Amino acid sequence: MNFYRGDLHIHTVLSPCADLEMTPANIVERAKKSGIEIIGITDHNSTKNALLVKKLAEKVGIYVLTGAEVTTKEEVHCLAFFEFEGQLSQFQQFLDEQITIIPNPDGHFGYQPVVDENDNILELIPNYLPAALKSGIHEVQQKVECLDGLFIPAHVDRPANGLFSQLGFIPRGLKFDAMGISQFSSEKDVRKHHVLGNEITLIRNSDAHNLQQIGEICTSFWMGGMNFSEIKMALNQQKNRFVEVK
Template identity: 40%
Template sequence: MKPFRADLHIHTLLSPCGSLEMSPREIIARAKSRGLDMIAVADHNSTYHCELTVTLGRETGLTVLRAAEVTSAEEVHSLVILPDEASTLSFQAWIDSHCTNMPHNPDIFGDQVVIDRDENIIREIDHFLPAALNASIDEVESAAHSHGGLFIPAHIDRPAMGILGQLGFIPGDLFIDAVEVVGRIADLLFPVIRNSDAHVPEHIGRRYTEYMLESASFAELAKALRGEAGRFIIPQP
């Protein structure tokens, strides 16, 4: 068992707010240079860059987890981290079935492009990806768990798009695996993690969390969030 440093909230250039420099290859190079052992790519309501990033990560010895930053009907952002390729495809289909197809204006919000490993554009998404799904936060949580994923309300201490800012409280019936904070919050009943929410390469690893694990993997992360079998979130100094 040893400490692993992870940043589990990184946007690629697919997110309209993500810099065009945020290609999977660039993200991996930056993550490695920042000393990260594990990352997750989490684009708004989309997982289209997960497989490419996982593949490039595997080739260079960086563990990449598949994730999405889902916007619920209440405009609450949550990270959903998924165990494997099949569950990710299936979760994307669930997202698509709740998409409201709000038109996207790239001139105002930025491009939403999917690229291949040679950085050729292979697809442009024409609905506005961050728009709220027609699914409540309870439904997002249920879908995350029915796909074997982890449900982590994002940046809960930011005034906008976090669960506390949008709802004013954390509903007691939500099954929460962890909460992501930007600053410091005391007296939370949930495991607390910190991630960069990077949209530009320079921000990758600006916030991270260290976990005591056997290896860098989804299964080990899940155990650490539950405090199981000697795995745990290493408290910050």
């Protein structure tokens, strides 16, 4: 087995809460300098900068999970990742159809640019991206599963927008590959407080909104190589693959 450092929760400049310096090129450069080998691109309810990050990262040997941080109807934040561009495109269509339309005139809530590799603005998303979807957490999870993606409730320990803060429990029948925890809680404390057994994989990520945060918090992956299927096996503790939170 090989050891890899992963940070699976990074926002680009497309997220209105992220710094304008969070361009795809800058993210890749910072991840490389930080020794991060696997990154997840998780803009709020949009995948539109993810493929460019992947393209740039491949040139320097970084593996990118392309996806989004989804806000469900219950306002639970969940990470969704996909292996192929076609799956990502189908999920983007789902997001566009399901998001609640809240106008963001003149970047009132923050600018939301789709950019090219030279940081030129290609598009400004007119509606507020972190708005909740019309779909509940089960519907979102089932859509991700239908597209053979990874589904990870994010920062479940946080007092807002986490699975437990919003719902108070793990809904019956909800399938997930792992749960994310924030930098403010230890794995031991989260497992004890929410009575989570070791069969549930926990990962910790930076939730980076500025360049300095990338790689400050990461998860260790023990697996056979850097690809989607290996990451999925590690998250699900299969075939001697696993992850560690330190």
